[in-house]
Amino acid sequence: xxxxxxxxxxxxxxxxxxxxxxxxxxxxxxxxxxxxxxxxxxxxxxxxxxxxxxxxxxxxxxxxxxxxxxxxxxxxxxxxxxxxxxxxxxxxxxxxxxxxxxxxxxxxxxxxxxxxxxxxxxxxxxxxxxxxxxxxxxxxxxxxxxxxxxxxxxxxxxxxxxxxxxxxxxxxxxxxxxxxxxxxxxxxxxxxxxxxxxxxxxxxxxxxxxxxxxxxxxxxxxxxxxxxxxxxxxxxxxxxxxxxxxxxxxxxxxxxxxxxxxxxxxxxxxxxxxxxxxxxxxxxxxxxxxxxxxxxxxxxxxxxxxxxxxxxxxxxxxx
Amino acid sequence: xxxxxxxxxxxxxxxxxxxxxxxxxxxxxxxxxxxxxxxxxxxxxxxxxxxxxxxxxxxxxxxxxxxxxxxxxxxxxxxxxxxxxxxxxxxxxxxxxxxxxxxxxxxxxxxxxxxxxxxxxxxxxxxxxxxxxxxxxxxxxxxxxxxxxxxxxxxxxxxxxxxxxxxxxxxxxxxxxxxxxxxxxxxxxxxxxxxxxxxxxxxxxxxxxxxxxxxxxxxxxxxxxxxxxxxxxxxxxxxxxxxxxxxxxxxxxxxxxxxxxxxxxxxxxxxxxxxxxxxxxxxxxxxxxxxxxxxxxxxxxxxxxxxxxxxxxxxxxxxxxxxxxxxxxxxxxxxxxxxxxxxxxxxxxxxxxxxxxxxxxxxxxxxxxxxxxxxxxxxxxxxxxxxxxxxxxxxxxxxxxxxxxxxxxxxxxxxxxxxxxxxxxxxxxxxxxxxxxxxxxxxxxxxxxxxxxxxxxxxxxxxxxxxxxxxxxxxxxxxxxxxxxxxxxxxxxxxx
Numbered sequence: 077x078x079x080x081x082x083x084x085x086x087x088x089x090x091x092x093x094x095x096x097x098x099x100x101x102x103x104x105x106x107x108x109x110x111x112x113x114x115x116x117x118x119x120x121x122x123x124x125x126x127x128x129x130x131x132x133x134x135x136x137x138x139x140x141x142x143x144x145x146x147x148x149x150x151x152x153x154x155x156x157x158x159x160x161x162x163x164x165x166x167x168x169x170x171x172x173x174x175x176x177x178x179x180x181x182x183x184x185x186x187x188x189x190x191x192x193x194x195x196x197x198x199x200x201x202x203x204x205x206x207x208x209x210x211x212x213x214x215x216x217x218x219x220x221x222x223x224x225x226x227x228x229x230x231x232x233x234x235x236x237x238x239x240x241x242x243x244x245x246x247x248x249x250x251x252x253x254x255x256x257x258x259x260x261x262x263x264x265x266x267x268x269x270x271x272x273x274x275x276x277x278x279x280x281x282x283x284x285x286x287x288x289x290x291x292x293x294x295x296x297x298x299x300x301x302x303x304x305x306x307x308x309x310x311x312x313x314x315x316x317x318x319x320x321x322x323x324x325x326x327x328x329x330x331x332x333x334x335x336x337x338x339x340x341x342x343x344x345x346x347x348x349x350x351x352x353x354x355x356x357x358x359x360x361x362x363x364x365x366x367x368x369x370x371x372x373x374x375x376x377x378x379x380x381x382x383x384x385x386x387x388x389x390x391x392x393x394x395x
Numbered sequence: 396x397x398x399x400x401x402x403x404x405x406x407x408x409x410x411x412x413x414x415x416x417x418x419x420x421x422x423x424x425x426x427x428x429x430x431x432x433x434x435x436x437x438x439x440x441x442x443x444x445x446x447x448x449x450x451x452x453x454x455x456x457x458x459x460x461x462x463x464x465x466x467x468x469x470x471x472x473x474x475x476x477x478x479x480x481x482x483x484x485x486x487x488x489x490x491x492x493x494x495x496x497x498x499x500x501x502x503x504x505x506x507x508x509x510x511x512x513x514x515x516x517x518x519x520x521x522x523x524x525x526x527x528x529x530x531x532x533x534x535x536x537x538x539x540x541x542x543x544x545x546x547x548x549x550x551x552x553x554x555x556x557x558x559x560x561x562x563x564x565x566x567x568x569x570x571x572x573x574x575x576x577x578x579x580x581x582x583x584x585x586x587x588x589x590x591x592x593x594x595x596x597x598x599x600x601x602x603x604x605x606x607x608x609x610x611x612x613x614x615x616x617x618x619x620x621x622x623x624x625x626x627x628x629x630x631x632x633x634x635x636x637x638x639x640x641x642x643x644x645x646x647x648x649x650x651x652x653x654x655x656x657x658x659x660x661x662x663x664x665x666x667x668x669x670x671x672x673x674x675x676x677x678x679x680x681x682x683x684x685x686x687x688x689x690x691x692x693x694x695x696x697x698x699x700x701x702x703x704x705x706x707x708x709x710x711x712x713x714x715x716x717x718x719x720x721x722x723x724x725x726x727x728x729x730x731x732x733x734x735x736x737x738x739x740x741x742x743x744x745x746x747x748x749x750x751x752x753x754x755x756x757x758x759x760x761x762x763x764x765x766x767x768x769x770x771x772x773x774x775x776x777x778x779x780x781x782x783x784x785x786x787x788x789x790x791x792x793x794x795x796x797x798x799x800x801x802x803x804x805x806x807x808x809x810x811x812x813x814x815x816x817x818x819x820x821x822x823x824x825x826x827x828x829x830x831x832x833x834x835x836x837x838x839x840x841x842x843x844x845x846x847x848x849x850x851x852x853x854x855x856x857x858x859x860x861x862x863x864x865x866x867x868x869x870x871x872x873x874x875x876x877x878x879x880x881x882x883x884x885x886x887x888x889x890x891x
Contacts, residue, residue, distance in 0.1 A: 086581060086583060086584070088860075088861045088862070089581075089583045089584055089587045089861045090583045091861070091863065091866075092587050092861035092862065092863070092865070092866045093583055093586060093587045093590075093866075095863045095866035095867060095870070096587075096590065096866040096867075096869055096870050096873075099866070099867055099870035099871070100870040100873055100874055103870065103871070103874040104874065104877070107874075107878070229402075230406075231401050231402045231405065231406055234401055234405060235401050235880075235881060238401065238877060238878065238880070238881065239878070239881060240878040287616075
């Protein structure tokens with residue numbers, strides 16, 4: 077190997093390395109500080125500490141949980157746990173997080189329920205749209221207990237913090253509101269809807285395609301199924317309601333999601349997803365109007381009744 | 396493990412470099428090599444631990460076959476052709492099984508309708524590259540061109556992680572003395588140059604190639620689904636792909652050379668501004684140089700090269716390029732790509748030898764443009780999902796599908812932007828110095844004899860210097876690359 081750049085001294089090279097290392101270190105540290113601040117103060121969607129804390133507390137305070145719903149906001153807006161419980165005759169709890177938590181969040185809520193209770197049925201309910209969210213790990217990370225993270229690769233965590241997109245959102249948020257993020261408003265056991273969504277005309281022309289499905293979302297569903305198997309709990313998958321333009325457009329996508337779900341071993345509730353007509357849409361494509369929550373609860377109850385009866389029978393036999 | 400991943404950059408590389416430096420400072424030569432082998436095992440096993448056993452078994456077999464060939468050659472002055480053939484069959488059988496079994500069975504099935512079925516075989520990562528490397532080693536052993544070495548030397552030659560997965564395909568004689576050298580350049584030099592070359596390669600991959608990939612991918616995916624591209628879109632899509640593959644693979648090669656430098660090893664230059672070539676023959680002296688020279692040394696010359704007259708030389712050229720095509724993948728499209736390049740090389744030879752060609756030499760810029768267009772056209776076959784898609788894209792390129800200017804949708808989402816990007820990219824590769832030229836003062840890559848474009852000098856105006864301004868620029872470049880690492884994408888050549 078020939079000696080490089082004979083016209084330059086080794087002190088030049090050392091200075092070059094030092095400047096490079098220092099400036100790169102400074103840039104990296106700045107980025108990590110910004111994203112960590114955003115995550116810590118809940119300034120970005122995936123670190124919604126309020127909804128997570130709200131739902132986690134239910135697990136701690138509930139006397140008994142017979143039926144637990146875990147999933148995203150399509151669940152939070154569609155199922156009234158109190159009504160469902162009275163229809164089923166079992167103590168029911170709705171532990172919906174948001175779509176940003178995805179299957180990683182649903183996994184952790186399942187994990188927590190099974191740690192503290194012995195439910196007869198767990199319903200995993202997520203919008204079909206969740207499966208195209210690229211990463212499920214952030215949802216897992218922000219709904220984990222510190223002890224769960226001991227076995228998590230530090231590289232995965234670094235990837236999460238190394239996000240320019242998050243940093244940009246945090247800076248925007250800080251610029252507009254500072255640290256004073258408006259508190260989340262809760263109504264009817266979930267985040268209140270504050271607007272009405274009007275689906276743009278081209279929505280139906282923007283189909284969900286099979287190649288959009290994120291394997292990491294399916295992987296966490298697989299882990300939920302494994303948790304259920306190990307604990308002997310009946311768990312089922314029900315798609316959350318979705319705007320009916322997607323129901324008609326996304327047949328190939330749903331077929332591929334379904335194949336992935338079947339591979340996990342989680343039974344899929346027939347008749348789901350329930351397709352929401354435009355007039356019944358809430359503030360987004362997979363939220364039903366707040367005044368229709370009871371109606372959708374009853375519709376889902378009918379679809380889930382066979383599983384409720386079966387799981388109750390299994391529990392009775394076991395007792 | 397991908398070079399462009401957090402795991403590699405923030406965990407694997409620092410740990411490997413730290414261990415290497417500790418052992419180097421204590422002058423523990425053998426331990427230093429073993430450390431690099433162990434690191435390479437982790438690097439490979441990160442993808443598939445099961446295939447690590449296959450790689451290791453293959454190393455053991457080749458080491459002993461090679462040793463026997465060398466000792467016979469030294470003692471008797473001639474080695475055993477039979478043993479060489481056994482060694483070659485061993486290596487090519489492994490490659491044949493993993494890479495071509497499904498291809499042959501599928502074709503056999505299609506031809507004779509026997510409904511023969513075998514399971515889909517997973518291709519071990521890097522098998523095409525390390526197989527060629529070992530084939531070269533055995534042939535060199537047979538020719539008594541291999542210096543004495545230990546098993547550790549040989550294992551490191553095959554497994555050295557910067558070149559394990561996708562080359563450069565190195566000759567044993569190129570790296571053995573470097574592995575065994577007690578003194579390496581000062582650590583500051585190694586890391587300053589190594590990191591700089593690595594940063595350029597990383598930027599080529601994650602900032603440039605991956606940007607072209609968005610447009611090229613949309614174009615080829617749509618074509619595979621039956622979309623009919625018009626002439627404009629076909630040319631934009633192909634321009635994007637031609638630039639994508641160059642930046643992707645040359646970026647990978649730069650990263651490999653940069654990493655090699657960090658560990659005191661100069662790897663051979665793999666790319667020397669191929670799109671500046673003024674003929675297809677020159678193109679192959681600049682594109683994937685280490686494959687080109689392998690094919691020259693171990694296929695073309697043993698077939699007879701130019702020693703048996705012009706007709707035989709043309710046949711040899713075609714055969715060599717067909718092997719090159721088949722090496723790239725088990726599909727008729729890539730075989731056809733090899734055949735096209737073989738045919739272009741033959742035509743170029745005939746043109747050069749003809750009176751007309753001798754009298755009508757093209758102007759350099761015209762020659763470069765013609766060569767580039769030929770390369771671009773051949774890449775259709777290289778990238779198309781199947782022969783039908785390939786035909787459809789050629790129809791588009793030659794205007795048989797119309798212009799589609801008035802159609803409401805294009806497969807490429809932002810065609811104007813893609814066209815501007817492609818034009819800028821093409822002008823850049825034509826006008827700017829390549830990595831090796833830019834860092835000529837540091838001379839980071841090895842030149843290959845017989846490949847003049849790989850011999851660079853430091854006379855250019857745009858040159859790298861270890862000054863603080865360039866250092867700051869590289870810090871910013873690396874940082875920009877790091878924030879793009881979340882959009883992880885594999886290298887094109889990993890699939891080969």
